[in-house]
Amino acid sequence: MIVALSLLAYALLLGAVGPRLLQGAAWADSAPRLAVAAWQALSVTILTSVALAGLALTIPTVTVSGDLAELLRSCVMAIQEQYASPGGAAAGATGAVLALAILGRTLWCLIAGLAGMARERSHHSRILDMVGQADHRRGVVVLDSKESAVYCLPGRRRQMVVTTGALNALDDGQLEAVLAHEQAHLSERHDLILGFSRALASAFPAITIFSAAAEETARLVELRADDAAAARSGRLTVAGALLAVASGGVGHLSPAVTLAAGGSGAAARVRRLIPPQNPLSRTRTAAGSLTVAVLLALPVLVLGSPAAAAAGHTLCPDATTSVNASAP
Numbered sequence: 001m002i003v004a005l006s007l008l009a010y011a012l013l014l015g016a017v018g019p020r021l022l023q024g025a026a027w028a029d030s031a032p033r034l035a036v037a038a039w040q041a042l043s044v045t046i047l048t049s050v051a052l053a054g055l056a057l058t059i060p061t062v063t064v065s066g067d068l069a070e071l072l073r074s075c076v077m078a079i080q081e082q083y084a085s086p087g088g089a090a091a092g093a094t095g096a097v098l099a100l101a102i103l104g105r106t107l108w109c110l111i112a113g114l115a116g117m118a119r120e121r122s123h124h125s126r127i128l129d130m131v132g133q134a135d136h137r138r139g140v141v142v143l144d145s146k147e148s149a150v151y152c153l154p155g156r157r158r159q160m161v162v163t164t165g166a167l168n169a170l171d172d173g174q175l176e177a178v179l180a181h182e183q184a185h186l187s188e189r190h191d192l193i194l195g196f197s198r199a200l201a202s203a204f205p206a207i208t209i210f211s212a213a214a215e216e217t218a219r220l221v222e223l224r225a226d227d228a229a230a231a232r233s234g235r236l237t238v239a240g241a242l243l244a245v246a247s248g249g250v251g252h253l254s255p256a257v258t259l260a261a262g263g264s265g266a267a268a269r270v271r272r273l274i275p276p277q278n279p280l281s282r283t284r285t286a287a288g289s290l291t292v293a294v295l296l297a298l299p300v301l302v303l304g305s306p307a308a309a310a311a312g313h314t315l316c317p318d319a320t321t322s323v324n325a326s327a328p
Contacts, residue, residue: 006302007299027280031279031280035220038291039217039220044296052300053098054095058093114195142161144164169245177241178238188221188224201213226242
């Protein structure tokens, strides 16, 4: 019971403190890739902690059968003693239902979300085949439209789309910048990151941290793509290009389906690009990466620590004992 309560308390603590530390953090805009990883790790850790808490409640009800039963029975009893809860079988059943419900709901929403994205992309791609014109020199599909828009369509075909309005509004350097922005979306598979975040928000709408993670992730992947474009074309060039396509986008499609260079957050992104770049130091980046790793590892360590303690019990056979017992 102590393990389950510890995991649940850890999940509640992260849910309460995590968003306050990440939302609006000054370092996040300087290191959007690390910030995205932090939001993803926070979401996964909360979900995993609750699921593992349910699993911890089921361990005392596990039975051993077969030829190994005599050898392992005492060891299993020692492990079950470490995870024992006063609820007995009722607590075990509740834990199993909790773990399976979380896993099933997450997988269902994730698969449904990815399938929906694939259908929308396929439909949009067929439309582009009919009304768009391939520009092989630039590696884009040109769409005849007065609206100034540049976006990419992730997936198997990985298309980048530019409207004639954008071609008229952008000079060669700015066009190269926005295409580098879209290429960053494609190469770093930001669509899958967004799809996962949105699946969790859809699966558990009452848990506000998942919706906050989805919103922040959508903002941060744009900053990351801006940085990738700035490394190639310069920050001021990217800022000018964003201003030219600020109103562009594909409003009827999900942001995880098409990733557009413009959009409602373009003004804030332009302001971010104008000052000189102030990247996060290597020390702070390493510390942040270590924190992300610890966030992910801690629930597994908490769940496994009683089993590790029981493994040292004199009743648990070691590898030598197991080999001797199995020999004829």
